[in-house]
Amino acid sequence: MSSNYGKRAVKTPTRRKSPVPVLLLIVVLLVGTVAAGSRFGLLPLNLFHRNPSPAPAAEISAEPAEASAPVVVAEPEPEPLPGEGIIVCIDPGHGGKDPGCNTEERLEKDDVLKLALCMREKMEAQGITVVMTREDDTFIKLMDRCEIANKAHANYYISVHRNTAGGVAYGNEIWKSYNATEEASSLADSIMAGLNQVGIQRDRGVQEGSQDHNGDYAVLRATNMPSVLLEMGFIENKKDNKLFDKNMDAYSESITQAVLDTWQEFHGDPADSGDSSAEAAASAAN
Ligand SMILES: [Zn+2]
Structure with a gap:
């Protein structure tokens, strides 16, 4: 037993295979597999090219785009109307x-x-949102009219009247507040210019306050937005009445245009502005 033991002790190193060749074989096999895989494009790694030439950008971007994005024919977006986002209280x-x-x-x-x-019709055709203080023969208190405009966060307030002077005067006037903002003044000037272009008997000017010189008209004082009051000719003057009846459409269109122009001047193109409510709020603070 002792000799066997001794024999075994001697033989052992030769019977045991050294682990080194086996490891080498595994490494060689692995390397070979990886190399072959890489060469034939089976593996994503490119371990054996130190300076792999980058694929052209077009190749990289074009392939996934073609594969994943279906061809979509974009529907042309409808042109926004010029008055979209504007709120006017008439x-x-x-x-x-x-x-x-x-x-x-x-x-x-x-x-x-x-x-x-008529003004409402023309304004709505341009995309303007119109709020009316009345649309029939109803009595509305002055402060209720202002509240309607303020609650609607209207951008502009346009009060429409006809004048009287016992038959001695004729022509058109526009009134604004003593504290009119630049925007309110611009709206008044723009409306008057438009009315002149259509045709009025006399331009009596844009005036501040009120006819009786007793402060502002209530509706100009208590509205939070740029506001104007139009005196559309004298009701006892035949020619003013004739012009009023004949030009109703054209006056309405020119007033609408003045609104669009004033908005454009102070707020830019409504179509470009995504947030009209912020502008409405800013305007309401004026
Ligand atoms: Zn009146």
Whole structure:
């Protein structure tokens, strides 16, 4: 037993294979496999090219795009209307029990409602959102008119009236607040320029305050946005009445254009502005 033991002790090194060749074989096999895989494009790693030439950019970007993105034919977006995002409060003066100034043939409350409804139509056709203080023969208190405009966060307030002076005066006036902002002044000037272009008997100017020089008209004082009051000719003057009736459409269009121009001047193109509510709020603070 002792000799066997001794033999075994001697033989052992030769029977045990050294682990080194086996390891070498494994490494060689692995390296060979990786090399072959890489060469034939089976493996993503490119271990054997120290300076792999980068694939052309077009090749990289084009392949996944073609594979993943289906061809979509973009529908042309409809052109936004120039007035989108603008809110205008139109206030036809008087109404109901309050006829305004009148003659035997006509009442101010009826004339201004007709013009105001025409203005609404023209403005809405341009994408402007219109809020009316009244759309029929209803009496509305002055402060309620202002509240309607303020609550709607209107960008502009346009009150529509006709004038009276006992038959001695004619032509158009526009009123603004003593504290009119630049924007309100610009709106007033722009509307007057438009009315002149259409044709009025006399430009009596853009004026501040009120006819009786007793501060601002209530609707100009209590509205939070740029506001103007239009006196669209004298109701007892035949030629003013003729122009008022004949030019109702054209006046409405020119007033609408003045709104768009003023907005463009102070706020840029409505179509470019994504957030009209922020501008409405900013305007309301003026
Ligand atoms: Zn009036």
